[in-house]
Amino acid sequence: MTIGRLGRETSTKVETIRYYEKIGLLPEPRRTAANYRVYTDAHLNLLGFIRRARELGFSIDDIRDLLRLAAHGEAPCDDIDRIAAQHLETTEKKIALLMQLRRELRDTLESCKGGRVAECKVIVALSPEPRGGQTGA
Structure with a gap:
């Protein structure tokens, strides 16, 4: 696929796909003789995983x-659990x-x-509090 x-199919901008390729997150696809990228279902699945994780x-x-x-696939998932726990x-x-x-x-709006x-x-709520010794300009 192009x-x-x-x-x-993945609701991903072309620029983002190219970026993921550039940083090595998504493997570069093979190219046609005319130098067009040709993506496979493996790219589709991988990009779907990346998008969901993002x-x-x-x-x-x-x-x-x-x-x-x-x-x-046969390794213990301790490291995956650690990443997920940190993210949680x-x-x-x-x-x-x-x-x-x-x-x-809510409190601010209710008091308004x-x-x-x-x-x-x-x-007033968004303004920084005055700092000691400083005066307004």
């Missing part, structure tokens, strides 16, 4: 490690921060009574 079709927030390095480890920990920290952000935004921009609770 790079365009591979992109459509959607779940795995880093490129983690995906590279997962792919390397997945190539050894990072994800849980992000969720906690997002929940805190949601609370702060309209009025003038100079008194806007959203602007």
